Amino acid sequence: xxxxxxxxxxxxxxxxxxxxxxxxxASFTVKGGEIFGFLGLNGAGxxxxxxxxxxxxxxxxxxxxxxxxxxSRDGLEIRKRLGVVQQQESYDRNLTVQSSxxxxxxxxxxxxxxxxxxxxxxxxxxxxADTKKKKIRWLSFGQRRRLQVAREFLHDSSLLILDEPxxxxxxxxxxIFLDYIKERAKSGGQTIFYTTHIVxxxxxxxxxxxxxxKGRIIALDTPKELKKKYADVKSVSVTLRNSSDLEKVSKxxxxxxxxxxxxxxxxxxxxxxxxxxxxxxxEVSSLLEKEGYDAESISIAxxxxxxxxxxxxxxxxxxx
Amino acid sequence: xxxxxxxxxxxxxxxxxxxxxxxxxxxxxxGFGYSLIVPxxxxxxxxxxxxxGAVAMTVMAASMLSGTMIWFDRNFGMFEQILMGPFTRAQYxxxxxxxxxxxxxASAVIVFLVSLTVSSGLILSAASLLQLFGALILxxxxxxxxxxxxxxxxxxxxxxxxxxxxxxxxFTFLSSVFYPSNNHLILLRVIFELNPLTYxxxxxxxxxxxxxxxxxxxxxxxxxxxxxxxxxxALRAVxxxxx
Numbered sequence: 001x002x003x004x005x006x007x008x009x010x011x012x013x014x015x016x017x018x019x020x021x022x023x024x025x026a027s028f029t030v031k032g033g034e035i036f037g038f039l040g041l042n043g044a045g046x047x048x049x050x051x052x053x054x055x056x057x058x059x060x061x062x063x064x065x066x067x068x069x070x071x072s073r074d075g076l077e078i079r080k081r082l083g084v085v086q087q088q089e090s091y092d093r094n095l096t097v098q099s100s101x102x103x104x105x106x107x108x109x110x111x112x113x114x115x116x117x118x119x120x121x122x123x124x125x126x127x128x129a130d131t132k133k134k135k136i137r138w139l140s141f142g143q144r145r146r147l148q149v150a151r152e153f154l155h156d157s158s159l160l161i162l163d164e165p166x167x168x169x170x171x172x173x174x175x176i177f178l179d180y181i182k183e184r185a186k187s188g189g190q191t192i193f194y195t196t197h198i199v200x201x202x203x204x205x206x207x208x209x210x211x212x213x214k215g216r217i218i219a220l221d222t223p224k225e226l227k228k229k230y231a232d233v234k235s236v237s238v239t240l241r242n243s244s245d246l247e248k249v250s251k252x253x254x255x256x257x258x259x260x261x262x263x264x265x266x267x268x269x270x271x272x273x274x275x276x277x278x279x280x281x282x283e284v285s286s287l288l289e290k291e292g293y294d295a296e297s298i299s300i301a302x303x304x305x306x307x308x309x310x311x312x313x314x315x316x317x318x319x320x
Numbered sequence: 321x322x323x324x325x326x327x328x329x330x331x332x333x334x335x336x337x338x339x340x341x342x343x344x345x346x347x348x349x350x351g352f353g354y355s356l357i358v359p360x361x362x363x364x365x366x367x368x369x370x371x372x373g374a375v376a377m378t379v380m381a382a383s384m385l386s387g388t389m390i391w392f393d394r395n396f397g398m399f400e401q402i403l404m405g406p407f408t409r410a411q412y413x414x415x416x417x418x419x420x421x422x423x424x425x426a427s428a429v430i431v432f433l434v435s436l437t438v439s440s441g442l443i444l445s446a447a448s449l450l451q452l453f454g455a456l457i458l459x460x461x462x463x464x465x466x467x468x469x470x471x472x473x474x475x476x477x478x479x480x481x482x483x484x485x486x487x488x489x490x491f492t493f494l495s496s497v498f499y500p501s502n503n504h505l506i507l508l509r510v511i512f513e514l515n516p517l518t519y520x521x522x523x524x525x526x527x528x529x530x531x532x533x534x535x536x537x538x539x540x541x542x543x544x545x546x547x548x549x550x551x552x553x554a555l556r557a558v559x560x561x562x563x
Contacts, residue, residue, distance in 0.1 A: 017562075054404045056563050080406040090397030092329035103328055107321055107405065 007032050007159055007191040008053060012062035015048050015215075022048040024215035025062060030193060035185045037206030038195040039309060045215040046195040047087055050163050053193070054084050067158055083157030085149050087164045087195075093137040097128055097147055100136060101154065108155035118154055125180060126150040127173060141168045149177065153184075160184075161193045166201060178205060203305040211309060213316050223305055230311050231303035236272045236281045241294040243268035249293055256283050271301065322407060322415030323422070329398075330389045336423070339381040343374035343431045346498075347438060354498075361500055364529050368442070371435035372528050373497035375452075376521035378431045379424035379459040380491060386416045386467030387484055391477060400563055409558045417464030417551060424460040425453070442528050451527030451536065458543045459520035465550035472557040491517045496525075516550075519543040 008030035015023040023045045030036040040046050051057045053066055055075035063070065069077045092100055101122065105115035123129040126146040131139055136147065145168040152160060162181075166174045182205055184190045196202055202209055203223050210220040219226060238253075240246055250270055253259055258280045261273040274280040277300050288295050347370060355366040362369070393399040402412055432452070436442070467484070474480045492498075494508065495517035501509060512518050519539050526534045 051563065056400060056404055076406070076408055079404060082404065084401070084404045086397060086400060086404075088397045088400070090401040092325075092398060093392070093396055094332075095329055099328065103325055107325060 005032065006030065006065070007034075008036075008064065008066050008193065010049075010053070010062070010064040013049065013052060013059050013064050014061045015045075015052060015057065016060045021215045023052070023059075023212075026212070026215070026217050027062075028210050028217060028220055030191060032191055033185060033189045034207045035181065035192045035194055035205050037202040037209035038193065038212060039197070039199065039202050039209055040195075040212035041197065041313065044212045046212060047163055048215075049212070050084075050161055050193070050195065054082060054161060055079060081158040083152035083155065083160040085152050085160075085162045085165045087167070089141075089144060090148060091136045091144055094135065096133055096135055097139070098132040100147065101151065104151050105154045110154065115154070122150040122153060125153075125176070127176075142170055142173065145169055146173055146177075157190070159191045159193065163195050164197065165194075166196070166198065174201075181205060199304070199306045199309055209305070211312055213313050216316075218312050218316055219308070226308045227303045227305060231305075231307040234277045234303060235301045236274065236277050236284060237297070237299050237301045238270040238272065238284055238288075239296045239298075240268045240270070241296045245293050246270065249288065252287060252291060252293075253284060256280065256287065258283065268296075322402070322411060323418045326389055326415055326419040327422075330392060331385070331419075331423070332388075335385065335388075336427070339384065340378070340427055340430060342381060343378045344434060346374045346377070347371045347431070347435050350498075351438060362531060364525075365440055368439040368529060369525070370498065371439045372525040373495075373521045375428050375432045375435060375528075376455065376459065376517060376524045377492060377497050378428040379420075379456050379520065380463050380488060380517055382424035382427055382460065383420050383463030383467040384484055384488075385423055386420045386464045387471040387480055388467075389416055389419065390468055390471035391480055394471075395477075403563070410555055413465070413468055413551065413554050413558050416468050417461050417554070420464030420467065421457050421460030424463070425456050428456050439528075443530060444528075448527040451523050454540065455520045455523035455527070455543065458540075458547045459516065462516045462543070462547040462550045465547070465554035468554040469550070469557050472554075472561055491515060496521045516543055516546045519546070 006029040008028070011027050013023055013026040014021070026049060038046050038049065052059050052071060053064060055071050055078055058072060063072065065071070066078045067081050071078065092103070095103065098119070101119045102115065105119065110118065123132060126149065128143070128146060128150060131143055136144060139147070149165050166177060169177060178201060181192060185192050194202065194205060206223060208220065208222050209226060210217050212218070219230065221229065238249070240249060246264060246268055250262065250264065253262065253270070253272060258274045258276055259272050260275065263271050272280060272284070281298050281300060285295070285298055351367045351370040354370065358366045360366060390399065393402065403409060470483050470487070471480055474483055494511045495515045496512065497517060501512035501518055504512060519542055522531065522534065522539055523536070523543065525531055526536065
């Protein structure tokens with residue numbers, strides 16, 4: 001199959017439940033081979049959008065093409081080419097890990113030898129080798145989640161839709177998984193639609209990110225551009241050697257005119273936002289030295305994607 | 321493929337054994353007991369009359385399987401996962417109904433073979449077996465669709481079990497499983513005539529013992545129509561379900 005330029009092309013996609021607009025005229029495109037992040041708070045409309053794209057539910061209005069097929073007309077053609085990891089758990093409780101993967105591979109039409117090879121490889125990749133003879137219902141939540149994700153790598157889907165896939169995974173599993181996803185997209189050319197509320201994951205993985213809030217897409221760009229547009233102000237991070245000084249120092253820096261905003265990010269760290277962070281860092285350093293407070297470090301912090309989300313969502317909330 | 325998946329993933333061995341208990345209980349306990357009061361019905365010894373009805377009933381008992389299959393798929397996220405897979409919704413519903421047909425057939429054959437020990441005057445020919453299996457397959461499709469429909473409409477496993485038990489009770493006692501459908505009040509006769517289990521039981525019974533004045537074509541057509549309507553309702557329920 002020839003991959004269309006836009007693997008997903010959504011135009012004014014809308015879903016309402018009675019008076020509630022779950023997704024409100026969402027328009028976006030996802031290009032072939034890209035990892036597209038879909039970020040938003042809980043209940044923002046991420047999963048509802050996925051349900052429409054996977055043809056599980058019909059849109060109330062608007063349209064979308066997935067892999068060149070219309071979601072309202074060509075559901076089966078789309079689903080034949082999709083891999084989907086749902087946010088909710090999905091598993092056959094009575095099966096073992098091995099029989100589940102075997103069954104799933106036959107559902108997707110894999111030949112026995114090929115299926116065996118892939119299953120063995122997935123055991124290793126997703127640390128499931130020790131669990132292969134165990135019934136799924138006896139696995140831990142994290143193990144079940146790894147199985148659920150691994151299952152979708154049995155077949156070669158053109159588009160992989162991952163709805164908060166790392167929920168329940170431990171740090172190591174999460175790390176391996178994120179690297180693997182990146183590798184699949186970069187070397188395998190697989191297109192990945194990735195939703196998460198863990199901003200650092202999206203920042204690490206995604207080529208472009210759409211931010212959805214209350215059903216509306218409020219920003220869409222590369223992580224770099226989003227930060228440039230919405231979090232262009234760098235901050236000064238001040239870490240004190242003695243955490244008991246934090247409150248006094250916090251009051252003290254209020255006198256510095258260039259401080260626009262301040263918050264404490266840990267017991268001993270103060271974050272100060274300014275239009276001129278370099279000047280502010282120098283002023284803070286002098287002030288602390290003059291007042292006799294001991295700073296462990298004073299550094300300029302890069303803006304984070306988290307700041308972008310907080311700012312965007314905050315602005316939206318204030319505008320309502 | 322989906323039917324295979326249903327069997328591998330959802331079939332409970334305990335269920336297979338337990339669902340045989342009720343028809344066998346009717347044959348060996350109720351059948352003997354009632355035969356002391358009612359020696360024969362329509363010139364058929366009562367044990368044989370009841371045994372053929374119990375064979376028909378077995379396919380209905382198997383339909384509990386379709387209800388629980390859907391229920392567990394919904395509870396464990398596989399319902400959505402399958403509907404997002406390379407299948408149509410119709411294929412899913414038919415696979416579940418087909419699972420009931422196969423389970424019902426296997427169970428009915430066991431009940432039938434066991435019932436041979438108490439039945440007399442059975443006709444075993446190609447035509448009688450065709451009627452037997454035809455009725456059981458159509459019955460399996462009806463009750464498979466029924467199980468799908470109920471499991472998509474109820475909100476809890478308790479409601480599913482209660483609804484299935486109540487409807488089984490109604491289906492069973494307002495059908496010709498235990499007694500012929502004539503000689504009842506007109507309202508009850510109407511319900512008897514609408515009840516697919518009546519047609520399944522009648523077709524099985526006619527095939528195995530022969531019933532006087534029985535019109536196979538009409539009975540088979542009614543059962544085909546009822547099964548088609550039930551499958552259509554099940555399909556519509558799957559199409560319309562809010563996920």
